[in-house]
Amino acid sequence: MRSVSTRRLLLAGLLLALVLAGVVSYYASNHPDGLNYVAGRIGFLSTAKPHHTDGSPFAGYATRGVGNARLSGGLAGVVGVVVVGLAGGGLAWLLRRRGHASSEDRR
Amino acid sequence: MHVPDGFLDAPTSLATAGVATVGVVGALVGAARRELDDRTAPLAGLVAAFVFATQMLNFPVGAGTSGHLLGGALAAVLVGPCTATLCLTVVLLAQALLFADGGLTAIGTNVTLMGLVGVWVGWLAFRGVQALLPRRVTMVVPAAAAGAFLSVPVAALGFVGLYAVGGQAPIPLDRLATAMVGWHLLIGVGEAVITALAVSSIVAVRPDLVYGARRVLQRRALVVRDGVAA
Numbered sequence: 001m002r003s004v005s006t007r008r009l010l011l012a013g014l015l016l017a018l019v020l021a022g023v024v025s026y027y028a029s030n031h032p033d034g035l036n037y038v039a040g041r042i043g044f045l046s047t048a049k050p051h052h053t054d055g056s057p058f059a060g061y062a063t064r065g066v067g068n069a070r071l072s073g074g075l076a077g078v079v080g081v082v083v084v085g086l087a088g089g090g091l092a093w094l095l096r097r098r099g100h101a102s103s104e105d106r107r
Numbered sequence: 108m109h110v111p112d113g114f115l116d117a118p119t120s121l122a123t124a125g126v127a128t129v130g131v132v133g134a135l136v137g138a139a140r141r142e143l144d145d146r147t148a149p150l151a152g153l154v155a156a157f158v159f160a161t162q163m164l165n166f167p168v169g170a171g172t173s174g175h176l177l178g179g180a181l182a183a184v185l186v187g188p189c190t191a192t193l194c195l196t197v198v199l200l201a202q203a204l205l206f207a208d209g210g211l212t213a214i215g216t217n218v219t220l221m222g223l224v225g226v227w228v229g230w231l232a233f234r235g236v237q238a239l240l241p242r243r244v245t246m247v248v249p250a251a252a253a254g255a256f257l258s259v260p261v262a263a264l265g266f267v268g269l270y271a272v273g274g275q276a277p278i279p280l281d282r283l284a285t286a287m288v289g290w291h292l293l294i295g296v297g298e299a300v301i302t303a304l305a306v307s308s309i310v311a312v313r314p315d316l317v318y319g320a321r322r323v324l325q326r327r328a329l330v331v332r333d334g335v336a337a
Contacts, residue, residue, distance in 0.1 A: 010149055014156065016157070017157045017159070020160040028165045030165070031171050031173040032171070032172065037290065042278050042279075042282055043276070044278055047113045052210075053205070053206075053207045056205055056207055060208075061208070079205070080160075080202075081159055083205065088151055088152045089151060089153070089155070090152070091151075092143050092151035095135065095138055095193075096145060096147070097139070
C-alpha cells in the first residue's frame with residue numbers, strides 16, 4: 001500500500017477517463033441498452049421523439065464533420081470528459097467549505 | 108437507462124422535474140455543508156468525468172442487449188451521496204445538451220432515476236452492508252459492490268413506476284416490470300464489478316480520500332491529529 005499524492009491520483013484518474021472515453025469507447029457494445037431493448041421488445045420504442053439537440057456537433061457521441069468513426073467518437077468522448085470534469089469540479093470548488101479540515105475531522 | 112422524450116406524458120415529466128429540482132437543491136446544500144472541501148472538490152470533478160467516460164462503455168449483457176455503468180453508488184462511496192447527485196446531474200445535463208442522449212423534457216426523469224434513486228439506493232445499501240461487515244477499510248469494496256448491484260434494478264423499477272403513472276403507450280405493466288428488472292439485474296452485476304474495481308483501486312492508494320471510508324478511518328485520523336498537536 002504505497003500512498004500517492006492527490007495530484008498524481010487526479011492526473012492518473014483523468015488520464016484513465018480520457019482513454020476510456022477517447023479510445024476504449026470505440027469497442028463498446030452497439031446493442032441497445034436495457035431500457036431501449038425492453039422498449040423495443042414490448043413495443044413502445046416508437047413513442048420516443050427525435051432529440052431536440054440532434055443538431056449538436058457531438059450528437060450521438062460523434063463529431064460532426066469527422067468521417068473516421070474512431071476519431072469522431074473519440075473526439076466526442078474527450079470533449080465530454082473535459083466539459084463534465086470542468087463543470088463538476090468547478091461546481092464542487094464553488095460549493096466547498098474553505099480550509100482543509102473535513103467536517104468529520106472537526107468534530 | 109437514459110429516457111428519451113416521448114416515453115412519459117407531460118404531467119409526469121413535469122412532476123419528475125419538480126422532484127429532481129428539490130433533490131438537486133438539497134444536494135447542493137448537503138454537499139456544501141458536509142462533503143466538499145479543498146481536498147475533495149477536485150475529486151468530485153474527476154468522479155463526474157469518470158462516470159461520463161464509463162457511461163460510454165456499453166457492455167453486452169445477453170442476446171442483443173447492453174448495459175453501462177450508472178455510477179450512482181460509485182460516486183456516492185467516493186465523494187458522498189449529495190456530491191454524487193450533483194456529479195450525476197452534471198453528467199446527465201451534458202449528455203442531453205451536447206450528445207443528444209436522454210431527452211430534454213426527460214431530464215427531470217433521468218436525474219430522478221439515476222441521480223437520486225440510483226445514488227441514494229446505492230448509498231443506503233452501501234451503508235447497510237458496511238454496518239454488517241467488519242470495521243475495516245477494505246470492507247468498503249464489497250459494501251460498494253452490493254450498493255451498486257442493488258441500485259440498478261431499483262432504478263429500473265423506478266422507471267416502471269413512472270411508466271405506470273404516465274406512460275404514453277398502453278402496454279402490459281407486469282411484462283414491463285419483469286423485463287426491466289430482469290435485464291437490469293444482469294446490468295447490476297456489471298455495475299458491481301466496475302464499482303468494485305474503481306473503489307478498490309482508490310482504497311488501495313488513498314483510503315483517506317474515499318468518503319465511504321471516513322467512518323472507519325475516523326479513529327486513526329484522530330490519533331494522527333493528536334500526535335500532531337502534541
